[in-house]
Amino acid sequence: MSTVTALLLTLSPVLAQAEAEGQGVGMVAYDLGRAAFRTPAMPEPLELTAVVHYPVRRSARPAPVVLMLHGSWHSCVDEAAWPCTTSAPMPSHRGYDYLGRALADRGVIAISIAANAIEGQWNRPGGNGPAQPMQPYQARADLINKHLAMWQRLAATGDGELAGRFTDPDTGAAREVDFRGRADLTRVGTLGHSRGGKGVMWQAADRERAKIPAGVRIRAVLPVAPVYFPLVEGDVSDGLVTTAPVRVLISSCDGAVGEAGRGYVRDALAAGTRYPAAASTYTGGNHNFFNTRWSPGSGQQHAYDDAPGREENPPLPEGQCREPQSGKVVAQLDEPRQRGRALDEVIKFFTRALT
Template identity: 35%
Template structure:
């Protein structure tokens, strides 16, 4: 089920200096029997990516980049200024918002459906939100992009709090069945627990989630909302990292991930009053967490972003944040990486939001998940409480 209140429905806070607006949309996954009691809400925010599925621009961009690379390697003469102008124009088309007429958006928010469906089967209401507008306008504004992303999360939480408490607000009557396109009659009033919220973010979305749970941001949470846990997949680091000492969080990253994912665990361990964890996945790469970004999707811009190793099926380790590639590692398949991610994310929220403590030995590293062996290394700090 999905909703879309418009590509420009969310104006950024003026204090952040942003230009352009963001969409307010989402993909919703919920238990089969939503009418039975109240269900914790988990909100997912995707990261930085191209916004428009402009295949022609993507093809032209690749050709121009290849021409420049060939010139640098072989000395073949090309009109560099012309190729750079093509690269600029094509990049602008791929990162536009809203997208040009007739060009579909790249729905990055749909890339975590494997997590949304699994979490919904456990009793959660899951909302994966779009952030293409922020992606389109964030270039050159990275100092405030995480505050903007946190503000977007708050705007979405505010709508869900209103819907759950009164049955009214912007989301009332806005849900559409993804298959039929018909309006969905599902009723969330009194069935979504906004005092028991979990957040999940990937890449810059992970950075936005970490900003949202920072001690300095807690007073910005909408009235009636309490965020009790967060899980970040390869979260990028904020420019000025605010301490996170009161909210439980877990961070996962892969050893072949080229993105600077920061060191949130080390920045906050020993000062936290709530449990925190870091999960390191040998051979994991950045893009495979999101199905839309992964090669098997066939989506525009999708690719394997790992640095290839010296042998097929391997990648150069970038861990821990090294600028020079390290030793070869066996690269995980898309399916294997997502299976590992699903195991940890589902167990984490089941433990922290539903009180299913049987998962704690897996989350603290005392036991491996069945069939996983030594596929993940764990660092855990139980906090002062």
């Protein structure tokens, strides 16, 4: 048994019988095209692309599902405009493979979806002007609901848009995996990073419940270093979730959004939610290290350490960062330690909420 597996087995109750039998973790991908899905929230279509980690061994009970959504980043490996005519799309959704593997090892089907088309349209010159009105967070919510609807049909009947569309993420070779009866869409958790954090809060918001596919139930929402800003001043309804537990992960040296995500907890508690709503702060954590593809250790284009202090004159010593909120200099978490803490908390939160 690996050290990681041994650690995870101590974190929470068993999700499925299979894990006790030493089940393996499988991984497949699907890509239905860069113009596969249309939503009124965006002028051009979106991609339907994802990587899936799943428990290989079937259990007596269908597995819960966790859907993950990345944030705003470069849409293409080079600097080209979407739909990336001169390079591949940026694999930001693969930056949470470490979470997907750990969740699948605990009996969860973990689906990490791509959202490059949203930011690619929004960030292009003139893309957010009045000539092209866009609702990128509504688009993120619509994209989540579309993936959940496809999985609901696949799990129920084995057919639909995902039937026969799975491939090996590394080779692209076709893979046959029968997910009929294996995914429980009444036990769904969502995780979003950065702008994806606001995306999952928007999708699960009380006011948006009617848009969730019938029969799908969101039971837990976990924004990681999320942006927080009500789009209408004084109206927090676009991110108010009182129908499920909410856990917000915050880094004290986040050079992108700071500690703004506490607003989601404050709003839920003020609205009288009967579910747990809380935040965890990682002293010395930054914004990008939660996603391996955004972190320098990956060697991926555009990756960097966003913790404040590197740009100062003179710069802070290696291993230190400045908290933008307090101004204090603290020891910075490196990539493995920051992701290790996130992994522990993600596993504990979803296993408790989805059992």
